[in-house]
Amino acid sequence: MGRRSIPSKSLAATVRRYFDLTQTELGQYLKLTRGQIAHVEAGRHLFASGTELPLFALAAHLPAPTAPPDPDDPAAHLALPDAAPLQARLAQCQHQARQLRRELQALTQQLTIARRWQQALPPLLAQAPDAPARAWLLRRQEQAAADLDGETAARYHLLRLRLGALDAEATALAALLPAGQRG
Numbered sequence: 001m002g003r004r005s006i007p008s009k010s011l012a013a014t015v016r017r018y019f020d021l022t023q024t025e026l027g028q029y030l031k032l033t034r035g036q037i038a039h040v041e042a043g044r045h046l047f048a049s050g051t052e053l054p055l056f057a058l059a060a061h062l063p064a065p066t067a068p069p070d071p072d073d074p075a076a077h078l079a080l081p082d083a084a085p086l087q088a089r090l091a092q093c094q095h096q097a098r099q100l101r102r103e104l105q106a107l108t109q110q111l112t113i114a115r116r117w118q119q120a121l122p123p124l125l126a127q128a129p130d131a132p133a134r135a136w137l138l139r140r141q142e143q144a145a146a147d148l149d150g151e152t153a154a155r156y157h158l159l160r161l162r163l164g165a166l167d168a169e170a171t172a173l174a175a176l177l178p179a180g181q182r183g
Contacts, residue, residue, distance in 0.1 A: 008041040114147035
């Protein structure tokens with residue numbers, strides 16, 4: 001197994017992390033090779049005189065070490081979003097949510113009926129007038145058990161989760177749109 005490297009605390013590495021630059025990209029800005037940047041970050045070499053001036057210009061934009069983390073949402077600096085793609089996705093979420101609600105309603109009805117059968121069957125089976133009636137009731141019992149099995153339970157919960165996620169996404173999308181464009 002390979003050795004884990006220790007993250008460099010050099011100014012060059014700090015600037016690279018803050019601005020999400022590779023060693024090659026920082027090297028291009030400083031007119032150095034990736035290898036030269038790697039050697040400086042590892043502490044094996046120092047920058048040649050004057051080479052680090054552009055690095056200092058970048059470093060001037062680093063937050064102060066004692067400054068609290070920047071709470072700004074990066075999206076706060078974006079332009080207002082185009083409404084069309086948001087409206088299209090909102091309509092899609094609402095459509096899919098309606099379909100899932102219908103599916104969930106049908107499944108809930110199926111589960112309710114199965115539960116009713118489970119409650120009614122023990123006394124009905126005990127009082128079955130003949131073998132054909134008992135066989136019919138046993139088929140109802142098998143169907144109710146199948147309707148209430150773990151696979152159906154998983155399907156029910158997955159439908160509820162998907163519906164909740166679509167509703168949450170639709171709510172968030174609607175909040176991004178001006179009041180008159182929420183569909």
